[in-house]
Amino acid sequence: MPRLHAADVGCWVVKTARPPDAVVPGWRPGEEREVARCLRPSYRLGLMRPGQPVLLWLSGRDRPGVHATGVLAGEVGSDGDGPVVVVRFTLLPAHVPRADLLADPAVRDAEVLRMPAGSNPSSLTPPQYAAVLAHLP
Template identity: 75%
Template sequence: MARLQPADVACWVVKTARPPEVVVPGWRAGQAATFSRCLRRSYRLGLMSPGAPCLLWLSGADRPGVHAVGELAGEVGEDAGGPVVPVRLTLLAAPVPRSELLADPVARHAEVLRMPAGSNPSYLTPAQYAAVLGSLA
């Protein structure tokens, strides 16, 4: 597979197996929260920049899909566990279910759907990101 180029990435996807209300205790729909997500060390980290669109993907069998949207809130950094990035995300009142995205002819090809066990960060192309945004309306 070819390396991603900046134009390939319209939105970064950070994944969690823990429900959003566990990731940020007390997080409510419509509320923005800033927190850090762990990343896998790769060339992709050099493509991430503050202000870039980002979304939170809940993996697993319970309510998988897009649960929050926002942006990268700072530079990729390091903590004791490795690379991390701060994100500022707003919790959605109604998540965009994985099943809805699988039914979309464009979104169904998103990396997060093709490789659900892949590591952070994943990404959406411009067309895939537009499909997700269309599901929010």
């Protein structure tokens, strides 16, 4: 896989195997919450900057797809076990299903769709991010 550069990143994608209400108990659609997400150590962490857009991706068989949109709320840090970033997410009123994105030629080749079990963070190119935004409820 080719190395990413800052201009290649339209947004970051952080994944979870737990539904949003398990990530943040009581989280309601439209509410903004700060969520700490663990990341895999890689050169990509050096490309992450506060204010960059981020999507929360639910992996697995139950409602896979984009469940929240947000921005990086700070620099990548550490929790003692590894890299962590805080994201200010807003829960969507309805998720954007993985199947809808697979059907969209502008985004179907996105890393998160080709390798859904890949590590955090993943990314979308600027055109892929624009395509996902067009699917938001």
